[in-house]
Amino acid sequence: MSQFDRHSGCPFHRRTDRSQPALAQSDASTSAHPERRRFLKGAGLTGLGLGLGGIGLGGTCPARALAATGHGQDVTSAPQEQDSQLRYPFYGHHQQGIVTPRPATGMLVAFDVLARDRDDLERLLKILTERMAFLTQGGSIPERNPLFPPPDSGILGPVVAPDGLTMTLAVGDSLFDQRFGLAGARPKRLQRMEGFPNDALDAARCHGDLALQICANTLDTGYHALRDIIKNTPGLLMVRWKQEGTVPLLPPAPGDSDGSARNFLGFRDGSANPDGDDDALMDELVWVGGDHDEPAWARGGSYLAARIIRNFVERWDRTPLQEQEMIFGRRKMSGAPLSGDGTEGKEQDVPDYRRDPEGEITPLDAHIRLANPRTPATEKNRILRRPFNYSNGVEANGQLDMGLLFLCFQADLEAGFITVQHRLDGEPLEEYIKPVGGGYFFVLPGARDANDFLGSGLLAASA
Amino acid sequence: MKRTRQWIATGAFALLPLAPITALLAAPAAQAAVAPEALVGPVADYKLYVLDNLEQLVSHTRDFTAAIEAGDVEKAQALYAPTRVYYERIEPIAELFADLDASIDAREDDYEKGVEDPDFTGFHRLEYALFHDHSTDGMEKYAQGLMDDVNDLDSRVQGLTFPPETVVGGAAALMEEVAATKVSGEEDRYSRTDLWDFQGNVDGAREIFELFKPLAAQEDPDFVERVQANFDDVEETLADYRLDADDPSAGFESYDEVSDADRRALTGPVTVLAEDLSTLRGLLGLN
Ligand code: HEM
Ligand SMILES: [Cu+2]
Numbered sequence: 001m002s003q004f005d006r007h008s009g010c011p012f013h014r015r016t017d018r019s020q021p022a023l024a025q026s027d028a029s030t031s032a033h034p035e036r037r038r039f040l041k042g043a044g045l046t047g048l049g050l051g052l053g054g055i056g057l058g059g060t061c062p063a064r065a066l067a068a069t070g071h072g073q074d075v076t077s078a079p080q081e082q083d084s085q086l087r088y089p090f091y092g093h094h095q096q097g098i099v100t101p102r103p104a105t106g107m108l109v110a111f112d113v114l115a116r117d118r119d120d121l122e123r124l125l126k127i128l129t130e131r132m133a134f135l136t137q138g139g140s141i142p143e144r145n146p147l148f149p150p151p152d153s154g155i156l157g158p159v160v161a162p163d164g165l166t167m168t169l170a171v172g173d174s175l176f177d178q179r180f181g182l183a184g185a186r187p188k189r190l191q192r193m194e195g196f197p198n199d200a201l202d203a204a205r206c207h208g209d210l211a212l213q214i215c216a217n218t219l220d221t222g223y224h225a226l227r228d229i230i231k232n233t234p235g236l237l238m239v240r241w242k243q244e245g246t247v248p249l250l251p252p253a254p255g256d257s258d259g260s261a262r263n264f265l266g267f268r269d270g271s272a273n274p275d276g277d278d279d280a281l282m283d284e285l286v287w288v289g290g291d292h293d294e295p296a297w298a299r300g301g302s303y304l305a306a307r308i309i310r311n312f313v314e315r316w317d318r319t320p321l322q323e324q325e326m327i328f329g330r331r332k333m334s335g336a337p338l339s340g341d342g343t344e345g346k347e348q349d350v351p352d353y354r355r356d357p358e359g360e361i362t363p364l365d366a367h368i369r370l371a372n373p374r375t376p377a378t379e380k381n382r383i384l385r386r387p388f389n390y391s392n393g394v395e396a397n398g399q400l401d402m403g404l405l406f407l408c409f410q411a412d413l414e415a416g417f418i419t420v421q422h423r424l425d426g427e428p429l430e431e432y433i434k435p436v437g438g439g440y441f442f443v444l445p446g447a448r449d450a451n452d453f454l455g456s457g458l459l460a461a462s463a
Numbered sequence: 464m465k466r467t468r469q470w471i472a473t474g475a476f477a478l479l480p481l482a483p484i485t486a487l488l489a490a491p492a493a494q495a496a497v498a499p500e501a502l503v504g505p506v507a508d509y510k511l512y513v514l515d516n517l518e519q520l521v522s523h524t525r526d527f528t529a530a531i532e533a534g535d536v537e538k539a540q541a542l543y544a545p546t547r548v549y550y551e552r553i554e555p556i557a558e559l560f561a562d563l564d565a566s567i568d569a570r571e572d573d574y575e576k577g578v579e580d581p582d583f584t585g586f587h588r589l590e591y592a593l594f595h596d597h598s599t600d601g602m603e604k605y606a607q608g609l610m611d612d613v614n615d616l617d618s619r620v621q622g623l624t625f626p627p628e629t630v631v632g633g634a635a636a637l638m639e640e641v642a643a644t645k646v647s648g649e650e651d652r653y654s655r656t657d658l659w660d661f662q663g664n665v666d667g668a669r670e671i672f673e674l675f676k677p678l679a680a681q682e683d684p685d686f687v688e689r690v691q692a693n694f695d696d697v698e699e700t701l702a703d704y705r706l707d708a709d710d711p712s713a714g715f716e717s718y719d720e721v722s723d724a725d726r727r728a729l730t731g732p733v734t735v736l737a738e739d740l741s742t743l744r745g746l747l748g749l750n
Contacts, residue, residue, distance in 0.1 A: 114731035148745035235693075235735035238727060 074277070075386055076270025078250030078261035079104045082217045087162035090133045092446045093300045094287060095454070097166035097213050098384070098409050099276035102261075106215035106388040107222050107244035108306050108405060110208025110439060111237045113175060121180050122459055124236040128169060128212075129453040131232050135225045138162035153227045155220055163221040168213040169454050170304050170441035175209045185462035187288075187298050187442045189413040193305075196421055198430045205241045205308055205437025213304070213407065219244060241437065243308050245388025245405040259347060260335060264311050264389045264402045265432070267328055268335030271347050272372065274382055286384050288411050288445075297457030300445030302409045305383075305417035308390070308437035310403040316432050327428045329366030338362050350374075370423045381423075383408040383416040403433070413440060497678050497747045502627045505674040509630050512670055513553045517617045520549035524613045528606035531589060531599045540593050544656035544714060547586055551663030552670070554640060555633025560619055567612050570650070584608050587651075594653035628749040631675060635740040637668035642737050646730050648718045658704055658715035661729075665701070668740065669694050675747060682746045690739050696732040700725075 079102065086103075088096045115121045138160045141152035152160075176186040195201050212229065214222045222244065230239065247261040260270035274281050288294045288301050316324070321332060330337055335347035340361035351362055353374055362369050372382065385408045392401040410416025417440075444454045523546040530539040550557060550568060558564050565573070567585040574580035578591050584605055592602045644650045645661040672679075672690060680687045704721070707713035721729075744750070 112727050114727055114734075116731075145745060147748060147750055149741050231738075234738040235731040238730050238734075 074101065074260075074270070074273065074275060075099060075384060076102055076260050076273045078259055079217075079247055080249070080251055082164075082249065084161040084163045084217065086164040086217065087137060088164070088166050090136045090447070091449050091452075093448075094302075095168045095443055095446045096136065097168035097215055098286065098302060098386070098443065099282055100166050100215070101276075102247055102270075102386050102388075103164045103166075103215050103217050104249050105217065105219045105222055105244065105246050106213065106386075106405070106407070107219075107226070107242055108407065109212045109214065109226055109242040110172070110240040110306075111210040111212070112240050113179075113209040113236065114238055115236045116179070118180050118459070120236060122455075124233060125455040125459070126453045127232055127236070128229065129447050131228055132167040132169070132454075133447075133450070135160065135228060136162060136165050136167055138165075151231075153224060153231070155227070156224045160224065161221070163217045165214070165216040165221050165225060167225060168215075168304075168443055170211045170213070170443040171455070171458070172208045172211060172439055172441050174207060180462075182458065182462045185295055185297060185458055187301070187303070188294055189303060190442050191413070191440060193438060193440045196435065197425050198433070199435045201438075202436050205243070207439040208240045208441070210237070211304065211306065211439065211441040219246070243390055243392075243405050243437070245390035247388055263387070263404055264313060264391070265316055265324070267324075267330060267332055268347055269387060269404075270385060271330070271335050272350075272368065273385055276384065282384075284411070285380075285382050285416075286409050286411055292411050295461060297461040298442070298445065302411060302443045303413035303416065304441040304443050305406075305408050305410070305413065306438040306441065307406040307435050308403065309406050310401065310434040310436050312399070312432050312434070313402050314399050319432070326363050327367060327432075329362040329368040337368070338366075365427055367424070367427055367429050370427055371420055373423075380412075380415050381419045383410045383420060403436075406438070409443070497682070499627075501678055502631075502675075502747070502749075505678070506625050506627050506630050508674050509671060510625050512674075513556050513620060513625075516549045516553050517620055520546070520553075521613055521617050523549060524610055528610045531593075531602050531606040534599050536593060536597055536599055539589070539599065540654070543586070543590060543593060543654055544651070544659040545712070547656075548659055548663040548666075550586075551640075551660045552667035554664065554667065555629060555636050555671075556620060556623070556625070557616060558636075559623070559629065560616060563612050563616050563619075567609065567616070572649075585612070590651060590653050594655075628744055630671060631744050631747055631749055634668040634671040634743055635737060637664045637671075638733060638737040638740055640664050641733050642730075646726060646733060648721070648726075651718070655717040655719050656715070657718040658701065658721070662701055662715070665694070665697055668736070672740070672743070675743065679743065679746055686739065686742070686746065690736065693732045693736045693739065697729070697736065700729055700732070 082104065088100055090096060113121065113124065115124050140159050141150075141154070144151050171190075173186075173190050173192045176182045176190070192207060212226075214225050216222045216225070226242070230237070250259060250261060260268040260273075263269040274285055276282060283289055286302050288298050288303075290299065292299075325331055325338065329351070331344060334344055336345035336349050337351035338361050339345050340356070351368070351374070353362065353369060356362055358364075359366075359369070364370075372378065385406070387407055388405045390403055390405050395401050408417055445457060447454050447456070523542065527539060527542040527546045530542055557567070565582075565585075568587070569583065569585060570587050571577045571580070571583055571591070574583050577583070578588075586609065588605050589602060589609065592598060592600075592605075641661055641664045645657055645664065648655075648657050650660050651657045672694070676687055676691075701715075702708065703725075704716045705711070705713065706716060
């Protein structure tokens with residue numbers, strides 16, 4: 001259990017102290033980190049794992065099992081460990097990679113579908129499901145007569161470790177055009193991403209018939225998965241664009257609560273994210289359910305808004321710290337909301353805007369205040385963010401091309417991302433950021449079991 | 464392009480590994496069932512094909528370079544694509560002579576200084592002059608150099624023993640060419656005659672495939688059927704862009720006319736061909 005030696009005692013028993021601010025207690029929209037139920041979830045999975053022949057359970061320490069639900073981690077907590085045997089279940093009502101804790105690397109790959117008819121599309125979806133099921137669980141790669149090209153790229157060696165890999169398949173608005181006869185089954189809020197006022201969209205990095213989110217402990221595992229998908233879908237898929245990113249690993253310090261990872265502007269990102277372990281909250285905000293006025297086949301799915309947002313980091317680094325903190329509404333080092341009196345709170349503290357109607361503490365146009373005004377009316381606009389930091393090279397002007405691969409999930413794209421982004425339009429942060437790509441997608445409901453495939457419900461509903 | 468291709472339902476558009484890796488393994492293993500002697504005939508036939516194309520390349524290059532030396536921009540422009548086709552068909556062999564391949568067919572991207580680079584010569588240097596500068600000024604030395612290189616290539620190939628694995632592997636190599644630079648329209652960026660080259664690569668790959676088809680069919684008849692169907696598919700798509708359906712020498716529309724949707728329609732079968740043909744050597748027991 002060497003990965004746990006760093007902190008005191010067995011992490012299985014480590015409970016993070018999250019004192020809820022008294023005034024936040026009654027208001028769901030202000031509860032930053034509701035009490036977590038990992039302990040129970042983890043224990044449940046232990047039983048399940050054993051029943052299924054030991055999904056990813058190594059050794060005797062139950063913490064390993066807990067790793068499968070993100071032991072000690074929220075969706076956007078900084079990743080703490082790099083267990084190559086970390087394995088997330090593939091089959092289920094929902095796809096993986098959404099409420100799954102965010103690992104150290106992630107990428108979004110958008111594809112054009114080359115399949116020419118429904119039969120080809122179905123074949124494509126079956127191949128994707130089959131490959132995703134294999135890759136996320138890991139296993140030995142097959143051998144082949146050396147006179148032939150090898151069936152696997154080999155970049156992970158003879159045995160593919162699961163390495164925390166999750167693969168999440170989503171469909172874009174363009175898949176519902178005339179090609180496959182799917183128009184009648186289109187999720188109601190699925191649409192082509194329109195540019196917002198601050199956008200400078202690059203057509204080569206926008207939209208797509210399909211999107212695949214690939215997250216893993218290491219980028220190599222993600223690239224291996226992507227190359228496997230490409231190798232197995234010739235003539236059916238063509239990569240349209242891709243953007244990978246990372247999140248810094250942050251080994252937990254003793255007594256410290258989980259900190260959110262920092263983005264490339266140096267701020268903790270994810271502090272006020274809704275709790276991915278709270279099933280009821282996820283059913284309300286993230287997963288499409290019976291109450292969401294969507295086609296029945298779409299239940300269990302979710303909308304993904306993806307944005308490639310360039311950060312002007314040199315300019316940011318030349319901006320006074322105080323101004324940076326006013327722009328976000330949080331302290332840079334701790335991630336705590338601004339307090340007004342100079343005292344340093346905790347990242348998990350919840351700002352109380354009702355006591356600050358003029359914005360004397362948290363400016364009215366601060367990023368977090370616009371993004372989530374924390375009023376009863378804006379509760380339904382909350383989204384689950386799961387971003388990664390990217391670095392692509394250098395611009396012609398010598399400035400670094402760095403930014404945020406912003407990914408967020410919501411049950412209602414319009415109430416979620418689109419509304420929040422409209423509220424953010426014109427925010428002071430815009431001087432330092434430039435959205436250049438992305439798209440809207442609908443994450444398909446999960447595949448039930450090995451006899452099912454992703455998108456089966458969509459095809460049946462449009463037959 | 465106005466006529467976005469119909470999404471034809473075709474069982475012919477088959478895909479390599481259906482139940483991917485497992486199917487690959489079930490595929491017939493190359494037990495070198497193909498006797499080496501059996502390769503002699505097709506390889507000799509292929510050499511004839513190459514020599515034939517070289518002869519055409521030499522004579523077309525003569526006309527093309529003469530037009531440049533005469534300062535006839537329009538004529539040289541018209542001869543540019545029809546001349547290159549012969550080179551594109553035999554690229555797997557031409558590429559064996561790396562020095563000539565660089566001086567005949569390199570693109571400006573291959574040089575740090577781009578078009579200004581003194582080492583940038585050959586077809587694409589002339590393409591830049593003809594289609595970007597619309598001038599033949601100062602091009603005589605490049606025209607003469609191209610003619611010399613093509614003659615040199617011709618004489619070197621005459622004496623060459625064709626290695627069977629290069630010949631058989633050439634089919635896949637040509638499709639990789641198409642997938643890497645033709646579909647994207649990078650090859651002939653000034654003349655926009657990419658579809659000519661595209662067809663040339665496909666012709667060359669198909670020739671190799673046809674010559675070895677009887678041998679491949681003994682190993683895996685399904686493979687042969689699938690590849691054939693995908694070749695048909697690509698050619699059918701390309702045919703949409705012919706200026707005159709009855710006259711191949713009329714050539715193709717500008718690559719600017721190829722829409723994104725059409726590009727995708729081409730990418731599909733090209734990728735399947737590249738994937739399938741990458742197994743041809745193994746199928747025939749060659750390494
Ligand atoms: C490069 C672009 C962006 C950067 C650097 C950034 C950074 C941050 C930071 C540092 C926080 C505070 C910590 C936290 O709660 O996570 C935050 C909060 C948040 N951001 Fe962003 N963000 C960006 C873009 C966006 C976009 C495009 C949206 C949605 C349209 C968004 C929505 C939110 C939301 C909803 C919160 C939480 C507010 C709360 O509940 O208090 N952000 N962001
Ligand atoms: Cu332990």
